[in-house]
Amino acid sequence: MSLRIVVCVKFVPDASGDRGFADDLTVDREGVDGLLSELDEYAVEQALQIAGGVEGCEVTVVTVGPGDAKDALRKALSMGADKAVHVEDEALHGSDVMGTSLVLARVVERAGFDLVIAGMASTDGTMGVLPAVLAERLGVPQVTLLSRVKVEGGVVSGRRDGDSASEEVEASLPAVVSVTDQSGEARYPSFKGIMAAKKKPVDSLDLRDLELDAAEVGLAGAWTAVDSAVKRPARTAGTVVKDEGEGGRQLAEYLATQKFI
Amino acid sequence: MAEVVVYVDHVGGAVRKPTLELLTLARRLGDPVAVALGEGAAETAGVLAEHGAVRVLTAQAPEFADYLVVPKVDALHAACQSLAQPPAAVLVPSSAEGKEIAARLAVRTGSGIITDAIDIEAGDLGPVATQAAFAASYTTKSRITHGIPVITVKANSAPVQPAPAPGTVETLTVTFTPAATGTRIVSRTPRQSTGRPELTEAAIVVSGGRGVNGAENFAVIEALADSLGAAVGASRAAVDAGWYPHTNQVGQTGKSVSPQLYIASGISGAIQHRAGMQTSKTIIAVNKDPEAPIFDLADYGIIGDLHTVLPQLTQEVHTRKN
Ligand SMILES: Cc1cc2nc3c(=O)[nH]c(=O)nc-3n(C[C@H](O)[C@H](O)[C@H](O)COP(=O)(O)OP(=O)(O)OC[C@H]3O[C@@H](n4cnc5c(N)ncnc54)[C@H](O)[C@@H]3O)c2cc1C
Ligand SMILES: Nc1ncnc2c1ncn2[C@@H]1O[C@H](COP(=O)(O)O)[C@@H](O)[C@H]1O
Numbered sequence: 001m002s003l004r005i006v007v008c009v010k011f012v013p014d015a016s017g018d019r020g021f022a023d024d025l026t027v028d029r030e031g032v033d034g035l036l037s038e039l040d041e042y043a044v045e046q047a048l049q050i051a052g053g054v055e056g057c058e059v060t061v062v063t064v065g066p067g068d069a070k071d072a073l074r075k076a077l078s079m080g081a082d083k084a085v086h087v088e089d090e091a092l093h094g095s096d097v098m099g100t101s102l103v104l105a106r107v108v109e110r111a112g113f114d115l116v117i118a119g120m121a122s123t124d125g126t127m128g129v130l131p132a133v134l135a136e137r138l139g140v141p142q143v144t145l146l147s148r149v150k151v152e153g154g155v156v157s158g159r160r161d162g163d164s165a166s167e168e169v170e171a172s173l174p175a176v177v178s179v180t181d182q183s184g185e186a187r188y189p190s191f192k193g194i195m196a197a198k199k200k201p202v203d204s205l206d207l208r209d210l211e212l213d214a215a216e217v218g219l220a221g222a223w224t225a226v227d228s229a230v231k232r233p234a235r236t237a238g239t240v241v242k243d244e245g246e247g248g249r250q251l252a253e254y255l256a257t258q259k260f261i
Numbered sequence: 262m263a264e265v266v267v268y269v270d271h272v273g274g275a276v277r278k279p280t281l282e283l284l285t286l287a288r289r290l291g292d293p294v295a296v297a298l299g300e301g302a303a304e305t306a307g308v309l310a311e312h313g314a315v316r317v318l319t320a321q322a323p324e325f326a327d328y329l330v331v332p333k334v335d336a337l338h339a340a341c342q343s344l345a346q347p348p349a350a351v352l353v354p355s356s357a358e359g360k361e362i363a364a365r366l367a368v369r370t371g372s373g374i375i376t377d378a379i380d381i382e383a384g385d386l387g388p389v390a391t392q393a394a395f396a397a398s399y400t401t402k403s404r405i406t407h408g409i410p411v412i413t414v415k416a417n418s419a420p421v422q423p424a425p426a427p428g429t430v431e432t433l434t435v436t437f438t439p440a441a442t443g444t445r446i447v448s449r450t451p452r453q454s455t456g457r458p459e460l461t462e463a464a465i466v467v468s469g470g471r472g473v474n475g476a477e478n479f480a481v482i483e484a485l486a487d488s489l490g491a492a493v494g495a496s497r498a499a500v501d502a503g504w505y506p507h508t509n510q511v512g513q514t515g516k517s518v519s520p521q522l523y524i525a526s527g528i529s530g531a532i533q534h535r536a537g538m539q540t541s542k543t544i545i546a547v548n549k550d551p552e553a554p555i556f557d558l559a560d561y562g563i564i565g566d567l568h569t570v571l572p573q574l575t576q577e578v579h580t581r582k583n
Contacts, residue, residue, distance in 0.1 A: 120514065
């Protein structure tokens with residue numbers, strides 16, 4: 001049996017940097033160094049684990065993003081993915097989830113897939129909805145937010161920990177899966193992996209290659225508009241006192257003055 | 262007046278508080294039409310009417326419990342189509358499932374989507390949503406420019422206000438799409454109730470991190486929480502160590518909370534933790550490291566050992582309450 005897995009990974013500004021907005025109110029991707037979203041490492045990890053048990057399985061990583069986004073693909077390749085697709089086009093700048101999902105849907109349809117695996121959310125946009133949108137567009141089952149995932153006999157199954165219950169869910173392939181950071185630590189690329197990644201193929205595509213209309217994507221094609229982005233005033237640090245044996249009582253006094261007790 | 266569709270989050274007919282908050286926001290935009298699905302749907306009508314629902318559309322079918330997300334999208338879509346004119350907005354609670362339902366509805370109706378709004382106002386060009394971006398270091402205002410404004414709203418974003426309305430119950434006819442039965446829910450284990458308030462809805466949250474140092478030591482956190490009638494939270498470090506369940510994790514990959522009071526003990530204040538608690542009204546930190554970044558956010562901080570400070574605080578709360 002062969003299995004074609006496509007992993008969607010995003011190149012995001014490093015959360016430890018001073019993230020912000022560009023003049024056109026899109027995410028500033030210049031001021032802060034980017035990296036493979038940590039939450040997408042879990043998706044790559046699960047793809048590699050699933051692939052490990054299947055003869056002739058191929059793992060393709062896909063990103064939609066600017067030139068630097070190749071770094072994210074490189075990292076995924078050095079973890080062990082087989083090949084990569086980079087969708088890059090000036091017209092994609094400022095795409096919202098509807099635009100990005102349109103592109104990803106087209107890419108995975110063209111590549112052919114049995115399983116699409118995504119992260120639980122991007123660490124910059126933090127919407128956590130793209131996998132569901134992708135499933136809707138592709139017309140295949142969504143098996144999302146899994147903390148455990150298994151593929152066997154053409155069926156993907158896993159555990160989804162919801163707000164009020166934990167559920168065991170399953171669907172027939174092809175399907176779109178997303179995995180949480182509870183799904184298992186992602187591996188570090190080995191030296192061998194890093195060297196091997198340099199020789200792995202990265203296919204670059206633009207909108208024309210995908211036969212997509214520039215008007216459907218990017219800032220102009222977005223179905224949402226950001227009117228303003230204002231830096232929140234940093235919280236002013238309040239009183240900090242050293243516990244000299246009365247710390248608990250001092251806190252209680254503070255809570256009482258604030259009417260919490 | 263235009264109608265605003267509100268998706269009802271309920272457990273067996275008991276409406277969860279974020280839905281009532283949505284009704285407050287919905288009334289700013291038009292007449293709320295609530296959509297309640299599955300077991301107990303009809304029983305939601307009373308409380309929804311008290312909080313402003315003009316109509317309550319209900320549907321019952323085994324699909325809602327047996328298959329993931331899509332049956333609810335089909336129903337919400339049917340609700341939108343049943344209106345005389347397209348709704349002024351569709352509001353959905355920002356739970357993991359709520360966001361997925363909303364997003365698929367947006368695709369189907371050719372609409373833009375905004376997730377995790379913390380406020381909504383009426384604007385000349387449609388609803389304006391406020392969001393917190395980059396771990397709440399920015400506040401943005403956004404609109405939907407295409408289709409129906411589909412917006413998911415975080416818990417604690419608006420007050421619950423009584424506003425009696427008819428709340429007329431009507432049965433919604435839903436025809437399921439082939440996709441509805443794509444993902445089967447094989448089994449469901451309901452979360453055990455702890456008797457404490459729901460983390461995302463609580464007015465006070467008491468959280469512990471790596472500094473708690475052991476599962477058994479979380480009793481210190483729980484004792485303080487119980488003295489204040491609070492929910493218990495945990496950092497990812499504490500969850501990863503197996504000291505507290507993941508359902509209680511606060512932060513980027515856990516729950517996002519916005520209580521009146523957040524007490525962080527033995528938590529350093531990493532950006533991913535802050536992402537989930539930074540919008541709390543009052544923040545208190547107890548940490549033995551004076552350099553811990555959590556102190557930058559704290560309205561009141563104690564540099565000290567949580568194992569001595571918290572029990573003393575708990576004791577004092579009990580004394581003052583009696
Ligand atoms: C993609 C991603 C997502 C993440 N999501 C989350 C998330 O959702 N939630 C989250 O919390 N983290 C998340 N993290 C992890 C986050 O980066 C931090 O590692 C984590 O928050 C640290 O937890 P902590 O503050 O409990 O531990 P530490 O950073 O180790 O801090 C422990 C603190 O306890 C203090 N302390 C120790 N002993 C005592 C004592 N006896 N009394 C008082 N103080 C004491 C120490 O001084 C220290 O400041 C995420 C990370 C990544 C990369
Ligand atoms: N530009 C992108 N390129 C590839 N994958 C993406 C992109 N944006 C989002 N994703 C995938 O969708 C998941 C959820 O993203 P989001 O809905 O934006 O929070 C991420 O974890 C990625 O797996």
